[in-house]
Structures are given as C-alpha cells and as structure tokens.
Amino acid sequence: MTTETTNRMDLTFKKLRAEGRAALIPFLTVGDPDLETTLDIITELEAAGADILELGVPYSDPLADGPVIQRASSRALRSNIHLRTCMETALKARQAGSQLPFILFTYYNPVMQMGLDTFFAELDAHEISGLIIPDLPVEESEEMRERSRAAGVNLIPLVAPTSSERIARIVSGASGFVYCVSSLGVTGERSTFHTGVDDFIQSVRRSTDLPIAVGFGISTGEQVSRFAKICDGVVVGSAIVRKVEDVIPLLAQPETRSAGLLQIREFVAQLRP
C-alpha cells in the first residue's frame, strides 16, 4: 500500500508529470564551505531550475560516498555542522522564500544521536518533505516508515541494480519517490553506468506507482537527458559538489563571490532536462 501524502514534494512531482518533465534533483552538502554560502547556493540552484533539493548532512564516516562528497563532508564538519543545523538551514531557506521541496539526506547515526522522537518532531517544523537514510538497517525500516508517515514526511527507499528480487519489498509502503541507484559502488561522476541499468529502472517502474528517480554518477546534461526519458527525476550530487569545491576561492572573497555563485548557477542550468 502506497500512502499518498500531499506534501510539497508530492505536489511537485504531480506538477512535473502534468508538464511531462522530469525533476532535476541536486544534492549538496550543507555547510560546505559554510552555512551562509549554503543558503546562497540554494538560491542559485533554484534559479538554475532545480525542482527538488537533497540537503546532505555531513558525516565523519560517509561509507557510500566517493572522494568529492567525502571532502565536502570534511569541510562542513570543520564548520561544526550537524543534523540540527542542517534542519535549521532548510527552514531558513524557506523563510528566505525558497519554494523547493527539501529532502534531508543523512546517515543513520546522527538520527540515532538526536533520538527518533526529537528527530521526527522537528522534521515537519523545519519544512522537510523527504528523508533519505542510505544505511538505514532493514530491521529499523518499518518503524522509520511508520514514524515518517505520521510526520507527513516521505521516507525515500534506495534500490540498487542488485536489489532485483527485493525491489517489491523495498518499495512496498514507500512514499515520495523511489531512488534507483544507477551503479554499484560509491557516489561520484561516471562516464558509464551499470550494464542493464535501463532494464533495472523498468523493473522498478513495474513494481511501484510512485515516481522513480535515478542517481549515482550522473554529471552532464546529456546523461541527465538520457535518464529523464525513463525516470521522473534525476539526482546530481558529486558534479555539483565538485563545482562548489572549485569555486570556494571565489566565494571566499567579497569581490568575487557573485562570480563564484554564478558559475554554480550556470553549471546546474546546463544540466536541466
């Protein structure tokens, strides 16, 4: 049974489906290089045409992340960014006028550290529509799904090309969208994807009536367009995080900050499907 929540993210997918367009879903590490810059980057991503935003909580042991996001997490952790500051950043972006649905992307440990009662009480209050926890233990997923549903937040499941016979179980009871991981391994730009990725995506499509998005390794407009033809959303993380990393020297100087922000906007604008 798929719960039909009507939060900001669900409404965005409905609008995009009516327009016949796939969502562009950037990922960025909150606090990289600092919180004020993250708020400015969110504004640039929205202006560049992002439809939904994955706000990454920096973590000291990002097992599923490649070197680009690992470096971003290290920079953000040096600014002492943690789960609560990431939630507060979402609220600040909303208060500054952002209309984007926010997905909180966090490993499980920071959630456990905060405590589930506090965590779920704070999600809605901080304008979070979706939640991705890549290392959520299977035995915890039912409780997390129930708590997410009660909080009106979509707990977005990840399915990998190796999930095959488990796809139906993973997506049952899901809400928001299903995140199809395009390749095995860790995050990071790729020139090729898992062989059979299209068949994998089609098998997920047959297993759910939810929107499906694909991520991992996607870094060019051409790759986004390719996947936008068969998915309802395309996630781009490392390529954007790398662009942020590249312009940090420009962002650090008042006289070149706007040029740095413009480079991020232009990079993301050319990704749009």
Ligand SMILES: O=P(O)(O)OC[C@@H](O)[C@@H](O)c1c[nH]c2ccccc12
């Ligand atoms: O960075 P990439 O290769 O573009 O992949 C998206 C990814 O950044 C984002 O969705 C994400 C960041 N860390 C993750 C860990 C697991 C799954 C997904 C993620």
